[in-house]
Amino acid sequence: MLSDQMWDSNNSVLFKKKQNGPLCQRTIQAVPLFFVVVFYSLLLIPHQQQRRIIMKTLLVFDFDHTLVDDNSDTWVIQCIPDQCLPDLVKNSYQKGRWTEYMGRVMSYIGDQDISPDTIRSVMETIPFTDGMIELLTFIVSNKNDIDCIIISDSNTVFIDWILQVAGVQAAVDQVFTNPATFDKRGYMEIECYHSHQCSQCPVNLCKRKVLVDFLAGQLKGGVDYQRTFYVGDGGNDLCPSNSLREGDVVFPRKGYTLERLLSRQSAQQGEGSSNPRVIGWTSGREILMELKACVPL
Ligand SMILES: [Mg+2]
Ligand SMILES: [Zn+2]
Numbered sequence: 001m002l003s004d005q006m007w008d009s010n011n012s013v014l015f016k017k018k019q020n021g022p023l024c025q026r027t028i029q030a031v032p033l034f035f036v037v038v039f040y041s042l043l044l045i046p047h048q049q050q051r052r053i054i055m056k057t058l059l060v061f062d063f064d065h066t067l068v069d070d071n072s073d074t075w076v077i078q079c080i081p082d083q084c085l086p087d088l089v090k091n092s093y094q095k096g097r098w099t100e101y102m103g104r105v106m107s108y109i110g111d112q113d114i115s116p117d118t119i120r121s122v123m124e125t126i127p128f129t130d131g132m133i134e135l136l137t138f139i140v141s142n143k144n145d146i147d148c149i150i151i152s153d154s155n156t157v158f159i160d161w162i163l164q165v166a167g168v169q170a171a172v173d174q175v176f177t178n179p180a181t182f183d184k185r186g187y188m189e190i191e192c193y194h195s196h197q198c199s200q201c202p203v204n205l206c207k208r209k210v211l212v213d214f215l216a217g218q219l220k221g222g223v224d225y226q227r228t229f230y231v232g233d234g235g236n237d238l239c240p241s242n243s244l245r246e247g248d249v250v251f252p253r254k255g256y257t258l259e260r261l262l263s264r265q266s267a268q269q270g271e272g273s274s275n276p277r278v279i280g281w282t283s284g285r286e287i288l289m290e291l292k293a294c295v296p297l
Contacts, residue, residue, distance in 0.1 A: 051222065056147050057294050058225040059139060060211060060240070062232035063152035063159055063177070066253060067136075069129040072158045073102055079114050079122040098153060099178050099204045103190050110187030119188070123158050124165040131284030136171040138288055145295045147173050147223070149214060151207045153236060155180035155190050176210045200239050207240040227294060230276075231287060232258050238265075244276035251287055254280040 064071045077083055089108050093101040109119065139148050148171050152159060157180040163169045180190045192204035201207070215225070228248040230241055233256035241250040241262065252259035262278055281287055 053219075053222055053224045055224055055226050056145055057291070058215075058228040059146060059148040059291070060228060060230045061148070061150045061152075062207075062234060062237050063150055063154050065129075065233040065256060066231055067129060067132050067150070068162060069127045072123065072126060072154045072162065073098070073105075075126045076105070076109070076119060076123060076158070078125075079119050080109060080112060096202045097204075098202060099190055099192050102155070102178075106188040106190065110185060116182050116186055116188070120161050123161050126162055128166060129284060130282070131286070131288065133166060133168060133284075135284035135288045135291070136166075136168040138291065139171040140168070142295050143170075146291070147218075147225070149173055150175045150177065151205075151210050151240065152177040153193075153202065153205050154178070155188075157181070157188060174214070176207075176214070178204060198239060201236055205236065207236055208243045211240045212243055229287065229291065231281070234258055235261060238262070241276070246276065248276040249290065250276050250278050251281050251290075252278065254282050 061067050064073070077085060085105065085108065089104050092104055136148075139146050150159060150172055152175070155178045156175065159175050159177055160169075163172060163175075176193065178190050178193045180188055182188050194205065194209070195203070196206040196209045198206035198209060211228075211230075215228075218224070226247070228244055229251060230237070230244060230248070231251040231253075232241070233253035235257045237252070237258045238261045241252075241258070242265075244250055250258075250262065252262050259280055266275070266278070279286070279290065
């Protein structure tokens with residue numbers, strides 16, 4: 001009786017035609033339907049397997065004063081013979097508009113007939129922060145479990161050169177920073193990374209928006225993160241740090257702005273259980289120790 005009802009709900013037209021027929025006739029109708037159901041179920045299984053989410057660990061790095069132990073945007077001034085900017089350029093900086101200021105710096109460098117090769121050779125001398133090469137090398141050898149991105153207010157050209165000369169580009173899956181190119185005259189031009197609605201961040205870059213969009217894109221592609229490690233030093237690393245989830249870790253560099261902002265914030269808010277852990281660092285090796293504890297070896 002139950003099976004007749006099910007049959008009726010799914011195949012009402014067929015059933016009405018056959019309901020007075022012999023039992024064997026109804027059984028004959030049911031057999032092909034059974035095979036159709038089994039066939040489509042088998043088709044669906046591999047599809048569901050493809051949709052399975054891969055869980056990894058995500059490392060997010062700031063660049064200046066984090067991966068490298070200086071500011072790449074001020075390091076470049078060393079390629080000017082007297083290593084000094086004229087007051088007209090120096091005094092043109094407006095708060096929150098660093099990218100436009102850097103455009104004027106690079107335009108002045110171009111005016112001094114300093115070639116892209118000279119700029120490159122100067123940028124390649126910027127030192128990496130203690131322990132960071134070890135940390136990046138560990139990431140390279142554990143790419144199955146670790147994804148790694150850089151979110152920086154520097155620019156694509158400087159970061160590419162510096163990662164290349166250290167031989168650690170393979171550690172980094174994506175670099176989110178202001179796009180830069182050289183024009184025909186050999187002048188470097190820098191554009192803003194994006195526009196956003198965040199009132200806390202400089203006009204050209206909200207690192208929280210970059211991170212949130214990246215995580216959403218990865219999830220669509222079938223990758224999610226058990227935990228995110230955010231490593232930074234500056235004021236513009238606070239906004240993304242506040243988007244982290246419970247179980248994530250923010251690593252502020254000891255003695256730098258982010259550490260001060262985080263401790264002031266936690267004093268104001270009190271320790272909340274949903275906050276990410278905060279671990280201060282002075283060397284990349286301290287971050288490496290925490291990372292090793294999360295990666296199956
Ligand atoms: Mg920084
Ligand atoms: Zn922001």
